[in-house]
Amino acid sequence: MTTKLAPPGAALMHDALRLRDTLGLSNREARSEAELLLVRALNITRARLIAEPGLAAEAKTNATYGQWLKRRLAGEPIAYILSAREFYGHVFTVTPDVLIPRPETELLVDMALERIPPDADMTVLDLGTGSGAIAITIALQRPHVRVVGLDASAASLRVAKLNCERLLGNSDRLSLVHSDWFDALAGTTFDMIVSNPPYVAEGDTHLSKGDIRFEPRQALLGGPGGLDALERITRVAPRHLAAGGWLLCEHGYDQAEAVKQMLIGAGLCDVVSERDLAGVLRVSGGRRLTRSVGTG
Numbered sequence: 421m422t423t424k425l426a427p428p429g430a431a432l433m434h435d436a437l438r439l440r441d442t443l444g445l446s447n448r449e450a451r452s453e454a455e456l457l458l459v460r461a462l463n464i465t466r467a468r469l470i471a472e473p474g475l476a477a478e479a480k481t482n483a484t485y486g487q488w489l490k491r492r493l494a495g496e497p498i499a500y501i502l503s504a505r506e507f508y509g510h511v512f513t514v515t516p517d518v519l520i521p522r523p524e525t526e527l528l529v530d531m532a533l534e535r536i537p538p539d540a541d542m543t544v545l546d547l548g549t550g551s552g553a554i555a556i557t558i559a560l561q562r563p564h565v566r567v568v569g570l571d572a573s574a575a576s577l578r579v580a581k582l583n584c585e586r587l588l589g590n591s592d593r594l595s596l597v598h599s600d601w602f603d604a605l606a607g608t609t610f611d612m613i614v615s616n617p618p619y620v621a622e623g624d625t626h627l628s629k630g631d632i633r634f635e636p637r638q639a640l641l642g643g644p645g646g647l648d649a650l651e652r653i654t655r656v657a658p659r660h661l662a663a664g665g666w667l668l669c670e671h672g673y674d675q676a677e678a679v680k681q682m683l684i685g686a687g688l689c690d691v692v693s694e695r696d697l698a699g700v701l702r703v704s705g706g707r708r709l710t711r712s713v714g715t716g
């Protein structure tokens with residue numbers, strides 16, 4: 421998605437260059453971040469900054485902007501500074517208690533929506549819901565679906581609740597459950613299970629670069645090889661899937677083959693992996709057989 425940038429303005433331009441050089445951002449990212457900080461500090465729209473380029477001079481004097489810029493220059497993710505990140509066309513509240521929603525996770529939502537007819541009244545479970553971005557987006561896109569967002573972190577469920585109230589209103593279509601994976605769900609089945617679980621390997625070098633340094637370890641780390649959560653989910657999920665129901669999981673750039681094998685090993689069929697916009701196999705899934713075979 422391309423967003424129009426405001427005419428530069430010397431003060432803003434200067435800050436953008438600092439952001440670029442300190443954080444290793446592209447020119448465009450740096451410009452758009454400086455602008456976003458200013459627009460939010462002045463509580464104006466981006467359109468207004470474009471229409472009134474003189475406002476860019478406020479970058480020199482606005483105290484909130486100054487503080488935010490300092491935090492950003494120290495590496496703090498802009499999503500945590502502004503407590504907001506856009507996902508699938510909606511702005512979600514995010515705090516350091518939750519993972520920052522990423523564009524590649526929109527693929528998981530797309531794959532879920534492709535498998536939920538517009539008027540279906542299916543039930544969906546989102547395992548490790550975090551900010552609720554996946555669960556709430558599915559509920560917004562499919563008005564008859566009921567979604568359960570589950571997380572082991574009580575703090576993240578508070579963030580999900582805020583997002584639910586703001587984006588879905590007082591809907592009873594989303595329930596939030598505090599549980600260590602399936603522990604609280606004994607005997608419950610869903611028509612679909614989706615998850616963006618922790619899948620980064622402990623010691624992975626990219627944990628020490630960029631935004632990820634500030635994100636909750638609990639939402640990122642999947643054990644020594646990164647696959648612990650995916651193993652647990654694929655092993656247990658089939659028991660919580662209705663006949664014909666899909667399990668869809670996001671995973672790391674090099675985990676598609678391993679996850680497919682787990683899905684097959686768990687007895688799921690129609691196993692698939694799809695590529696995100698960066699061309700990386702990012703989401704894999706399989707479905708429970710419509711009926712049991714080989715028992716007669």
Ligand code: GLN
Nearest residue numbers: 616617618619620639640
């Ligand atoms: N995609 C994230 C990253 O590699 C990880 C998210 C996750 O573990 N679920 O930065």
